[in-house]
Amino acid sequence: MDKLQTHLPGFSGSVFPSKHYSISGYVGIGEKNLFYYFVVSERRPGRDAVVLWLNGGPGCSSFDAFVYEHGPFNFQEGKPKGSLPKLHLNPYSWSKVSNIIYLDSPVGVGFSYSRNTSAYTAGDLQTAADTHAFLLKWFDLYPEFVSNPFYIAGESYAGIYMPTLASEVVKGIKGYMVGNGVTDPVFDGNAHGMALISDDIFQAVEAACGGDYYSNSSPMCLEKQGDVYMAISGLNIYDILEPCYHDPTSQHSSKGNASLPHSFQQLGVTSRPLAVRTRLFGRAWPFRAPVKDGIVPLWPQLAESNKNSVPCVKDEVATIWLNDATVRKAIHAEPENVAGPWVLCTDRLDYYHDAGSMIPYHKKLTTGGYRALIFSGDHDMCVPYTGSQAWTKSLGYKTVSPWRSWRCGGQISGYLQGYDHDLTFLIIKGAGHTVAEYKAMEALEFYRRWLDQEPI
Incomplete structure (x- = not known):
């Protein structure tokens, strides 16, 4: 039965801007229980795109994006320190223009769990198959969204998740977005710039x-x-302009x-x-x-170890909020004694990169008619933009939009190059590894324009 989210601990507003859905938090795939949080579009829920969002790692929860990037709320640190954070509406939430599913994947990440610990051995291909199975069941639960345009999106190691999943789904998907995404070891690793x-x-x-x-x-x-x-x-590998908190x-x-x-x-x-x-x-x-x-x-x-914080990343607000018993109950996540503690990036996965380079996947998908937006924050040292720029060019597609700036709020916000087969490479000026965390207004703007198929 559908459970309509009407209250979240820490939120003092009178009403949510749109419907927040969670069906007991989980979709079962065999012995695997995959947790998701679904936010309905504030604009035109019946017509706007449904977007599946995945964070990377492998091993990092998509609540990273929900809390720190483009979720419906901004989280203010609680006072006194360590108390429950305060939630305020996020004016740059991606749910302003889309229906969005935040999924903890693969099983073992975030709130997703299995009673059979052997399920925590995973790889690229199995993760794609499990996520595809999740989507089939999810649309059975929400048939009213079957006719909406469907996209998949993510960042970091989701650069592996996205193309492998898109190749599994094929039917029904319109396209995909990858932010600062892992693609190919040679292109990703051979970067020289930024005066470092x-x-x-x-x-x-x-x-x-x-x-x-x-x-x-x-x-x-x-x-x-x-x-x-x-x-x-x-240096902070996720944004060389930002301090290291750890x-x-x-x-x-x-x-x-x-x-x-x-x-x-x-x-x-x-x-x-x-x-x-x-x-x-x-x-x-x-x-x-x-x-x-x-x-x-x-x-x-x-x-x-999940006892240590991810280097340089300040994750206390999310950790406090998502491990609060009242929060877990409100969002229909299993308690800690069942699903374990929520951590930003877990160590309980035994994960295998078994899909190889993503370049053949991208070539097959883009020549097969699927739209692709490859975007990068230009101050990320984790997966530098130089690699993404190089591999998109290496596909050999005809340039249909030569290198140019793009604007948001009247200011130059970055640069882009458009290629044949509806492939766009876009840079966000001044952003780090998690683009919407650093440039929220600009991120919402290019996201909206791309989904609405307007020029960026």
Whole structure:
């Protein structure tokens, strides 16, 4: 039975701007219980797009976006410190112009759980299949939205989730959006810019590693990569303009080699040659996949325990609110003794990157008639815009909209380039890894224009 959300702890307003749906919070996929929160559009719910939103990690909850980016509320830290946050309406919520589903995926992330812990072993392809199964059941529960345009969107490791899921869904999807998304290790990892390292350092590491920063374990290559990491050590990898709320160098991986520099320990790099997959100038999200079937992890680990905060990220407000028993009851999430504590990024997943490069997926989808918006905050060091810019160009499509600026509120907000097959690459000026967290007004504007198929 539908449960219409009419109250949330911390919200003192008299009425929600739109309907907030949750069906006991969960859709069951076999032994897996996937949690979602559905917000109906404030504009034209019967006509506006339905958008599925996924955060990345792998292992990070989509409530990251709900609380800190484009959800219907802004969360104000409670007083005294540690008390329940105060909720205010977010003027730049993406539910202003779309129906949006926030899904915790794969199982084990956020409030999604299974009583069979073997379900916490997951990979790209299984995650896509499970999310597809979720969508089929979800639309059975909400048949009134079947005829709405349907899009999938996400950021970071959702750069893997989106194309693999889109390839599963195929029928009924209009397109997809990927923000600062993981795509391909070579393109994602080979970035040089933003005045973080000198040309001398860049040229030295190029010469020492021969352009191979993933499997080259020669002493000289490792030494020169160490110079890179020393230069960028201490920066907030998710936005180089923002402070680090937690010291990233204090959270060394237990798999790290004590003989390596602290910056390498932070990245979880071991002394085994095949595991030296450091990303040269763009470090990655909090978790990595273990080796399986000869597949070497492409992205290094920054944190292993959910007892530690994600490096540099201030997540106290979300952690306090989502672990409050009254909140969990209100949103129909299972209590902690069933689903476990909510953490921004979990360590209980055993996750495998088994889908390879996303470039063939993107090529198949875009030539198959699906719209794609690839957007990047230009101050992200986690998945730098330079990689996204390079791989979109590498597809070889004809340029239909040459490089130009785009505006919001009368000001230049970034740049874009449009390609054949309805592929757009867009940069948001001054934004970090989670674009809407840093540039909320601008994010809503390009999101609305793209969904409404208006020029950005």
